[in-house]
Amino acid sequence: MPRQYLLEGPTLPPIEIFRFLIPISLQCLFLHPVFPSSFSRPARFLLMPLSLVLSFVTPYKYAIEPRNQGIGVNFVIGIMGAYGVMKCVEWGVARDLLPYTWVGFDEADQNRTDKAQPSAAPAQKARMSVESNGHKDGREDPKEVRRRQREQRREYLEALRRRQAETEGPIQIIRSTLHLLVAMRGQGYEFCGTSTEPFALDxxxxxxxxxxxxxxxxxxxxxxxxxxxxxxxxxxxxxxxxxxxxxxxxxxxxxxxxxxxxxxxxxxxxxxxxxxxxxxxxxxxxxxxxxxxxxxxxxxxxxxxxxxxxxxxxxxxxxxxxxxxxxxxxxxxxxxxxxxxxxxxxxxxxxxxxxxxxxxxxxxxxxxxxxxxxxxxxxxxxxxxxxxxxxxxxxxxxxxxxxxxxxxxxxxxxxxxxxxxxxxxxxxxxxxxxxxxxxxxxxxxxxxxQGLVREVPPVWYWSWQRVVVPLGCLQPPPIWMNSWPETYAFERAV
Structure with a gap:
């Protein structure tokens, strides 16, 4: 029976696998407040089809080859392609850009917030009032209280974006774009969706x-x-x-x-x-x-x-x-x-x-x-x-x-x-x-x-690196193996 994998090892995908990042990065760039809405919205929308096609096609076209030797890793590449599809559509049709505002972690931390900190004290007070969940006065309509809090929050975020547009130069704009591009969970941004406590500054x-x-x-x-x-x-x-x-x-x-x-x-x-x-x-x-x-x-x-x-x-x-x-x-x-x-x-x-x-x-x-x-x-x-x-x-x-x-x-x-x-x-x-x-x-x-770990070898074929190196146990064959079986994938049929 012929071997199911190449003894010289799998081949990594070419650099073209990152080509889809070019239009997506431009979409991300146009989210910056320095670009007026009259330009940003149509530019992001026009880039969306190209970003969408490239994100969708890339994991089909580029992967670790032969694919049967790296299904698990190629699965991760496919997930990132799907993430690219979602982000290019999100950034392409987004009208309200306030969620993409960098708000930082601490108003006193000038290392991260001086570029976006408004000088007006009322904006800071407005943010504090919103984040403290508001004071519920029994004589006020709760819906009206929430509406006023939302308005105060929007005013605060708009002040941050105006400050960022006024103070950031070309290098800072590029840095902000790259930062937002890799911020999947949005730590420090208004859209942050995590509930875990941040690490201490130490x-x-x-x-x-x-x-x-x-x-x-x-x-x-x-x-x-x-x-x-x-x-x-x-x-x-x-x-x-x-x-x-x-x-x-x-x-x-x-x-x-x-x-x-x-x-x-x-x-x-x-x-x-x-x-x-x-x-x-x-x-x-x-x-x-x-x-x-x-x-x-x-x-x-x-x-x-x-x-x-x-x-x-x-x-x-x-x-x-x-x-x-x-x-x-x-x-x-x-x-x-x-x-x-x-x-x-x-x-x-x-x-x-x-x-x-x-x-x-x-x-x-x-x-x-x-x-x-x-x-x-x-x-x-x-x-x-x-x-x-x-x-x-x-x-x-x-x-x-x-x-x-x-x-x-x-x-x-x-x-x-x-x-x-x-x-x-x-x-x-x-x-x-x-x-x-x-x-x-x-x-x-x-x-x-369907073969997620189809040809990753069982323990008795491992060399010591698979146990010691982080994520080494999931590497495709014949990396870090002490012997080479003819076949073992079909034994795993469930």
Whole structure:
């Protein structure tokens, strides 16, 4: 039987893979307040088709080749292509640019906010009044109070943008554009959607915490990868040897449950590890560049750990499916989800169906968009491989999973409407944990069957680098392998 992979190793995609960033970067540039609305809006809209096409086509055209050797990595490339599609549409049709205002973290921190700090004290007071949730005077209409707070907030943001347009030169404009371009979670911007507490300003404490995150996420990922990559036949035999009272069917069911749970945990650990390593590299690179004898205007701004808060917010246990996805998950896509899915569908359905129906459809639209992102990533990563004859549930198991999470949130809303009680406490923890994990089996079966880790080798083929190097356990073959099997992918059919 011929080998399924090239012994000389996979080939990285060419530099043309970043071509889609050119029109998207121009769209981002035209969000800057220095450009008047009469120019910015049509320019961003005219660039949108080019950005859209390039973002959509890029992961189909460029990937690690041969694709069967790097499906997992190519899946990430596809996800970023989908993110490019969402951002180019968002930036192409956006009319209100106030959410893209840099507001910083601390009014007294001149390192980050002097470029946008208005000199008028009333603007600062207005912002403080909004962020303190407003004083509820019983003699005032709450709607009027909220309307006035929104107006005060808009005045504050408009003052920031006017100040930025007046004070920033060409170099600062380019720096601001690059900063917004990579700010997926919007830390320091008005549209920020994260709920995790920022790191303290102390760089030593920040460095220590990043190393701690790497220290626990790396071995956790290695353990989960070892379980995931074990063929089901040998996995079930190992369980039967430890639990001889189990029947073969029960051993297989237990093995499937353990492997499915390992997949969800591996995603959590891999995202944490990748984010922590990238943050550490950004920290070290900024320190190194700022130590060079280069004019400050050409250097990156001083490193601010508050722009890199922890990726996940698990300081408390999840108490509902809604809290898990909106407050505790990574929030990479929270802005496009709201702009492209929740807000427009809610505005469309609320006038004739009511606020509750509008919110319900909005939540389902968010998870439909999330389903598309992941299906797009998987489709692009396997686009050159022969099609598989799969059942409907196996082919679309990823979409089943994400839409089920939306349905769970709708059920929680219905429960609150009927009982006047929110999902929470230990009952909420058991409910949300069971629903997230159990429905994850559909995702696991779909992605594993379609080959997400198709040719990543099991543990007994690993060399020591796969255990030691962060994310090394997921590298495509034949990188860091001590032997080369003829085939093992088909043993993993679920």
């Amino acid at each position: 760089h030593i404490a920040f460095f220590r915490r990043i190393l701690l995150e790497i220290a626990w996420s790396h071995p956790l990922l290695v353990l989960c990868a070892a379980i995931l990559l074990e063929p089901p036949t040998s996995r079930d035999a190992l369980l039967a040897s430890f639990l001889p009272s189990l029947s073969p069917s029960h051993a297989h069911l237990l093995g499937e449950s353990i492997t499915g749970l390992s997949m969800g945990t591996a995603v959590f650990a891999a995202l944490t590890l990748g984010y922590s390593c990238a943050t550490l590299l950004a920290f070290l690179a900024t320190k190194a560049l700022r130590a060079l004898p280069i004019p400050d205007a050409l250097l990156p701004p001083p490193f601010d750990p508050r722009e890199y808060p922890p990726l996940f917010n698990f300081a408390e246990r999840p108490q509902s499916v809604a809290i898990f996805w909106s407050k505790q998950w990574h929030s990479f896509f929270s802005r496009p989800f709201r702009f492209l899915a929740f807000d427009p569908t809610q505005r469309l359905f609320t006038p004739f169906a009511g606020r509750n129906v509008g919110r319900t459809v909005g939540v389902l639209a968010v998870f439909a968009l999330s389903s598309w992102i992941h299906e797009f990533g998987l489709a692009t990563s396997t686009s050159t491989l022969p099609p598989l004859d799969l059942s409907l549930l196996t082919r679309w198991g990823g979409s089943v999973y994400f839409m089920s999470q939306g349905l769970a949130i709708v059920c929680e809303g219905a429960f609150t409407a009927l009982t006047r009680r929110k999902t929470g406490g230990w009952v909420g923890t058991v409910w949300s944990s069971f629903f997230i994990v159990y429905c994850g089996l559909y995702l696991y079966r779909s992605w594993m069957t």
